[in-house]
Amino acid sequence: METRRPTNPAAEEILGGYFPVLDHGFVSLVDYMGSDDSVERAARVSYGYGTRHTSRTRGLIRYLRRHRHTTPSEMVEFKFHCAMPMFVARQWIRHRTASVNEYSGRYSLMPLLFYSPPRDQFSVQSATNNQGRGETASAEAFDEATRRWQEIRDRASATYTWMVEEDLARELARIDLPLSTYTQWYWKIDLHNLLHFLTLRVDPHAQWEIRAYAEVMAGMVKRVAPLSYEAWIDYDLGGSPLSRGERVALARLIALEADGTLRARDGASVGAEEMQADGLSAREMRELAAKLVAPELPDYELDLSEMREAEVVAEEMAAAVPRVDRE
Numbered sequence: 001m002e003t004r005r006p007t008n009p010a011a012e013e014i015l016g017g018y019f020p021v022l023d024h025g026f027v028s029l030v031d032y033m034g035s036d037d038s039v040e041r042a043a044r045v046s047y048g049y050g051t052r053h054t055s056r057t058r059g060l061i062r063y064l065r066r067h068r069h070t071t072p073s074e075m076v077e078f079k080f081h082c083a084m085p086m087f088v089a090r091q092w093i094r095h096r097t098a099s100v101n102e103y104s105g106r107y108s109l110m111p112l113l114f115y116s117p118p119r120d121q122f123s124v125q126s127a128t129n130n131q132g133r134g135e136t137a138s139a140e141a142f143d144e145a146t147r148r149w150q151e152i153r154d155r156a157s158a159t160y161t162w163m164v165e166e167d168l169a170r171e172l173a174r175i176d177l178p179l180s181t182y183t184q185w186y187w188k189i190d191l192h193n194l195l196h197f198l199t200l201r202v203d204p205h206a207q208w209e210i211r212a213y214a215e216v217m218a219g220m221v222k223r224v225a226p227l228s229y230e231a232w233i234d235y236d237l238g239g240s241p242l243s244r245g246e247r248v249a250l251a252r253l254i255a256l257e258a259d260g261t262l263r264a265r266d267g268a269s270v271g272a273e274e275m276q277a278d279g280l281s282a283r284e285m286r287e288l289a290a291k292l293v294a295p296e297l298p299d300y301e302l303d304l305s306e307m308r309e310a311e312v313v314a315e316e317m318a319a320a321v322p323r324v325d326r327e
């Protein structure tokens, strides 16, 4: 039977397909409910499915996003199946507005898959950001870290396998698996909260590994709700709120004239002391400078050639579970 639900051909094309992330992880959009027109229908509380007027839907969605009328976008839902290293899961789980069901290491055997960063992501500690990476580290350091990681992982795997072979409880066997071990979950969230998650997690301040997931999921949003995605890029990722002090400084410099021309006020300038008097700290002035640079906008387009079938991915996961002969 043909569905009467609103669907989007671009989303149907990837539904249930698995997109690789990092060395053993993935994100799959396993289900969704609604699209941009669901946001519009909820906002207007309208009857039936009706005919869509894309330009009207676009204008409304952009207005809602600009003015933070968020509840209509809670009417669109996404359900993902994801596999990620445990340290990524630990950052991800902080987003409390999703429904989560994680793979049970108490019930099931853990696939012994461990994350290794690619060489170009193996970096020294950042000198400027305590929570970040600096320059790429030397090849020697990478080789030595890889050797040491392998040592730990071999021992952890051997202990885990021995414990399950001895029929010791799985909930105990798993306690010393490292944070690099892959876990997986079903993760369901509405569009509003998903965009909040993506704003924080595609940001360069987020750890590179979780960003890799967020970028793929942003590509999925683009396929389910392209107008909402576009508004998110324009107003959230590409936009930046201005503080009172920043607005005061900018208002002294530029004005929008009646004919629609944005004009610099003749010879106007605002000195650092004036901005300080308006309440801007030295750091806020540096941040203002960054806000005044035209943003480079990302395009989170999925690479469909990477999409894999669920069965193939499931077989790989099953092959990584230790073989244990039990009666």
Ligand SMILES: Cc1cc2nc3c(=O)[nH]c(=O)nc-3n(C[C@H](O)[C@H](O)[C@H](O)COP(=O)(O)OP(=O)(O)OC[C@H]3O[C@@H](n4cnc5c(N)ncnc54)[C@H](O)[C@@H]3O)c2cc1C
Residues within 6 Å of the ligand: 094, 095, 096, 097, 098, 193, 196, 197, 200, 201, 205, 206, 207
């Ligand atoms: C770059 C980066 C670095 C971070 N570093 C650290 C760190 O060092 N240590 C650390 O502990 N965490 C850290 N975090 C996690 C961060 O503090 C948040 O916990 C995480 O980003 C989730 O954000 P959220 O609460 O807005 O999202 P969600 O939990 O998805 O919530 C979405 C929104 O719902 C509302 N909400 C949800 N629950 C409540 C509630 N109980 N009360 C009121 N409002 C609620 C809020 O408006 C919230 O913004 C970091 C996050 C990022 C992105």
